[in-house]
């Protein structure tokens with residue numbers, strides 16, 4: 447527990463201009479949402495130790511707690527972290543291939 451919740455998140459990240467608008471805080475919260483390029487509150491939340499603060503990448507992110515919520519297991523030390531699957535794709539459109547591939551430079 448870090449004893450910080452949405453008020454601290456708003457003060458330390460959103461109002462400080464550090465929010466990257468990733469949605470990590472609002473995605474699973476009924477109190478906040480994204481609106482016109484900013485995270486806003488729909489109602490007051492009194493939780494003192496909030497997952498919004500813990501999951502925000504602009505605060506100290508609790509990777510273990512985040513992994514348990516998303517994958518049901520503790521955070522591993524693999525380079526990519528825990529993933530459900532890795533997918534590779536390649537376009538067959540010549541224009542997309544030319545614009546998207548650094549190997550053609």
Ligand code: SF4
Nearest residue numbers: 452475491493496498
């Ligand atoms: S503490 Fe929990 S319920 Fe409250 S705003 Fe944050 S994520 Fe939502």
Ligand code: SF4
Nearest residue numbers: 465468469470471502
């Ligand atoms: S989790 Fe942090 S960076 Fe992401 S939208 Fe919320 S406040 Fe912004």
